[in-house]
Amino acid sequence: MNKKGMIMSLDGIIALVLCGVVLMFVYSSIQGSFVDTKSIGLHGNAIDILSVLREDGSFERFDDAVIDGYLSSLPGQICANVTIYDGNQIVSNHLRPGCNGKTQTASARRSFLAEDKVYMAEAEVYYA
Amino acid sequence: MLKKGFLFSLATILFLSILVVMSLTYLSRSKDFETDLNKLIAVNQIKFIEDSVSYEYYNKIIDLKPGIIRDSGVGQVRVTFADAGKLPSLENKSELARIYKENIEDEFSMLNNINITLKNFYPNFTILPYNSVFGKEGGNLTMYNFNYSALKKIEIELQVDRPLDNVDTITMPAGSVDSDPEIKVKIRDKGSSGQGKGANKGEMILDDEKHLNPLIKNSYKVTFETGGFIGIDFGNFNKNNGTYIVYVDDVNVNITSYQVRYDYVDQEVKAVGGNISINKLGIYKNTELILASR
Numbered sequence: 001m002n003k004k005g006m007i008m009s010l011d012g013i014i015a016l017v018l019c020g021v022v023l024m025f026v027y028s029s030i031q032g033s034f035v036d037t038k039s040i041g042l043h044g045n046a047i048d049i050l051s052v053l054r055e056d057g058s059f060e061r062f063d064d065a066v067i068d069g070y071l072s073s074l075p076g077q078i079c080a081n082v083t084i085y086d087g088n089q090i091v092s093n094h095l096r097p098g099c100n101g102k103t104q105t106a107s108a109r110r111s112f113l114a115e116d117k118v119y120m121a122e123a124e125v126y127y128a
Numbered sequence: 129m130l131k132k133g134f135l136f137s138l139a140t141i142l143f144l145s146i147l148v149v150m151s152l153t154y155l156s157r158s159k160d161f162e163t164d165l166n167k168l169i170a171v172n173q174i175k176f177i178e179d180s181v182s183y184e185y186y187n188k189i190i191d192l193k194p195g196i197i198r199d200s201g202v203g204q205v206r207v208t209f210a211d212a213g214k215l216p217s218l219e220n221k222s223e224l225a226r227i228y229k230e231n232i233e234d235e236f237s238m239l240n241n242i243n244i245t246l247k248n249f250y251p252n253f254t255i256l257p258y259n260s261v262f263g264k265e266g267g268n269l270t271m272y273n274f275n276y277s278a279l280k281k282i283e284i285e286l287q288v289d290r291p292l293d294n295v296d297t298i299t300m301p302a303g304s305v306d307s308d309p310e311i312k313v314k315i316r317d318k319g320s321s322g323q324g325k326g327a328n329k330g331e332m333i334l335d336d337e338k339h340l341n342p343l344i345k346n347s348y349k350v351t352f353e354t355g356g357f358i359g360i361d362f363g364n365f366n367k368n369n370g371t372y373i374v375y376v377d378d379v380n381v382n383i384t385s386y387q388v389r390y391d392y393v394d395q396e397v398k399a400v401g402g403n404i405s406i407n408k409l410g411i412y413k414n415t416e417l418i419l420a421s422r
Contacts (some may be wrong), residue, residue, distance in 0.1 A: 015140070022144045028152040033158030035165060043169050047176045054183065087235075108173070110180045111236045113188045116224060118231040120239075 004126045006086050036128070041063055042106030046123040059084065060114040064092055071096040081124045091119065102126050130238045170408045177244065179403055181232065182417050187249050189225050191217045192264040194399035194420040197255075202263040204280055204389045205397050207255060213385035215286075216267040221251035226301040251400040254418055258390050262399075269374040269383070274371025276309070276342045278391045281318065283312040284374065285385035288358060289348075292331040294315040296353045301346035301362075303338035309370070311362050313339040313348055316384075344371035352379065 022078075053059055058066040062084070071080050071094055079099030084091040105126040111118055164256075188191065195210035231251045252263030259274040273279050292412045294317075316330030335364060340346040340362050348360040356378030365371040375382075390397075398421035405414040 015137075018313060019140070019144065026147050029155045033155045035158055035162045037165065040165055040169055040172075043172060047172060051176075051179075053182070099181065108176060109236065109240055110176075110229055111184070111228070112180075113184055113224060113228055116215040116220060118228055120231075 046108035195420040245401040271372040273370035281389040285314040299349040304341040
């Protein structure tokens with residue numbers, strides 16, 4: 001009887017462990033299948049920012065006031081940081097006022113010619 | 129009792145198996161969705177880069193912008209340059225194109241984890257299918273016609289920053305047969321600042337229109353008493369037949385009108401300024417930088 005009970009207990013434990021393993025696998029599969037759908041919207045915003053600032057010539061003129069003004073006019077939910085580089089050197093950095101805590105970000109870059117040199121503008125965007 | 133236990137175990141195994149299959153399917157679909165999403169971002173990025181390069185090329189590298197390409201209505205195709213600009217032009221356009229190409233292919237490609245190649249990226253463009261190469265740099269406006277048999281007419285009107293009474297000599301070429309391309313040249317002086325009709329248009333220094341042989345050297349030249357000149361060559365120059373060159377020295381010239389006519393062709397006519405290839409995440413795009421088209 002004792003032997004039979006022990007086998008039954010062992011059988012039950014193995015079944016529970018197997019169930020646990022399967023449930024853990026299912027749980028981790030669901031967790032791992034998280035798709036970051038926000039990044040597409042953020043990336044689109046980063047491209048829009050660079051396109052608008054390109055069209056009004058703010059990058060070529062290095063017009064800090066216009067860039068800051070445009071970033072401030074973005075919808076309240078959007079935070080943006082625009083940086084202009086000359087090689088590895090930062091020429092100017094523009095962070096939307098009130099934004100500092102980066103969470104999930106997306107960025108876009110654009111090379112442009114100004115004053116017979118090549119510069120690069122980078123827009124980094126995240127939700128406030 | 130044993131039968132009940134067996135059924136219970138079977139039901140549990142079936143339930144767990146269904147759960148595993150469903151989670152695997154869900155995982156696989158999520159991965160596919162994520163891949164599609166990343167490809168969509170890559171497509172947007174490729175489109176944006178292509179647009180940025182075209183913008184820099186059209187607005188900052190070429191100094192002669194092809195405007196309208198359309199049928200002229202007399203069995204010809206007309207290319208009009210609405211804003212042909214001035215001569216002399218900037219000297220450093222080739223260098224600017226070189227440093228931009230170098231930056232895009234190296235630093236920019238690396239930072240964006242993308243492979244970009246720019247081919248034939250120079251400050252000139254080609255009108256296809258006529259194979260005419262246009263460029264403007266320094267004191268020269270050039271047009272090489274590698275298929276000059278399709279060339280019908282070149283018209284140019286220039287305004288020079290000198291008065292008519294400063295003209296020293298005017299040289300003009302002899303005409304040829306009607307089957308050769310027609311070359312029309314108008315050169316005006318700087319004009320007055322008065323209010324009269326056509327005051328700013330300038331007095332006519334040279335007004336000529338004739339057919340010229342593309343296989344020999346034909347030259348117009350206007351020299352000025354205080355130095356400087358304007359020259360217009362057509363024919364065999366720089367080792368190519370049908371070559372058209374406008375050049376200036378020590379004078380400033382405004383190109384007020386410039387148009388070229390070709391034989392009509394029943395296919396797309398376009399101004400192509402080079403080629404861009406972009407490759408990211410297996411998405412490959414290879415496209416011409418089209419500046420204008422009919």
